[in-house]
Amino acid sequence: MKKQFDIIAGPCSAESPEQVMECAVSLAAQGIGTLRAGVWKPRTRPNSFEGAGLPALEWLKAAKQATGMKLAVEVASAAHVQAALEADIDILWIGSRTTTSPFAVQEIADSLKGTGVPVMIKNPINPDVDLWTGAIERLQQAGIENIRAIHRGFSSTQENLLRYAPQWEIPIELRRRMPSLPILCDPSHMAGRREYVGAIAQMALDMNADGLFIEVHPNPEQAKSDSLQQFTPSQFQQVISSLRRHRDIEESDSRKLAPMRSELDELDSQLVEILARRMEIVKRIGAYKHLNNLAILQPQRYQSVSDSVASEAATKGMDEKFIRSVFETIHAESVRCQIENENNNLK
Ligand code: PEP
Ligand code: MN
Helix, strand or coil: CCCCCEEEEECCECCCHHHHHHHHHHHHHCCCCEEECECCCCCCCCCCCCCCCHHHHHHHHHHHHHHCCEEEEECCCHHHHHHHHHCCCCEEEECHHHHCCHHHHHHHHHHHCCCCCCEEEECCCCCCHHHHHHHHHHHHHCCCCCEEEEECCECCCCCCCCCCECCCHHHHHHHHHCCCCCEEECHHHHHCCHHHHHHHHHHHHHCCCCEEEEEECCCHHHCCCCCCCCECHHHHHHHHHHCCCCCCCCHHHHHHHHHHHHHHHHHHHHHHHHHHHHHHHHHHHHHHHHHCCCCCCCHHHHHHHHHHHHHHHHHCCCCHHHHHHHHHHHHHHHHHHHHHHHHHHHC
């Protein structure tokens, strides 16, 4: 079993003293140690429920006294930080819309200096790993040591079954950049519908997430925000107990994987060698186009390369879309190189 796996759960919004208490009591009974609840809600459209504000902090305090749970709330400004800390909130989180704004994140970071309070940072709404990294760095520079990231998915223009596209490559890249930063997954906002939340939570475990951040409401149908994606406490219990947990990798696993990994390393180095050779030819072609006054981009040629590698990939049981996207990247780099050479020729 993974050593550290934290599950934080609670309603999208704190709506009433009774709703907060009922939710906290049922989650505490399931061994959940931290209650999440939105007190100030960033809504896409005005005149939606924008959170209960300061009174909700009192309801949360009462739930903490009754259950001993820690409390986590979303903050979007220095004023929120101040109010939350005065109410003894244990953990703060920065929501997706806020992470998108360096000004707002800096204001929050400045207000947190010297507090030592743990902070969780959701990914920005747009799939920009630099923006996410930058928000984390702003908090680190304010001296906050206990920082976790929350992956909640990204806005996309494409039709998607899910509310927000997971784009797993983004948290994977964040992990590469900051290997010791824990990354939790919020499958509720990603899914947008409760029937998909369990499958995404499992995917997060398979991707080695360090925990889950899940919305649970005593009566989701009546919820004032995100009613379609929240679990009842019993649905939550069912899903959590059916998740397949993984154990930490051990020395003996690494030993057994080593020969396969070195085979991969050998192939990867051949791939790089082949790409370098390919790029040399691309440059020769670029020189010919330049001398003979031909356009760099030749769309029919690109189409025929893409079609032929895709059909060859299909005969080898590979996904055509994958191969097309690999060659899209290779082709884009070839065009970039030819443009660069063209510009050098013009100097
Ligand atoms: C939330 O967790 O309630 C929330 C508003 O999430 P996000 O910032 O991911 O939209
Ligand atoms: Mn929500």
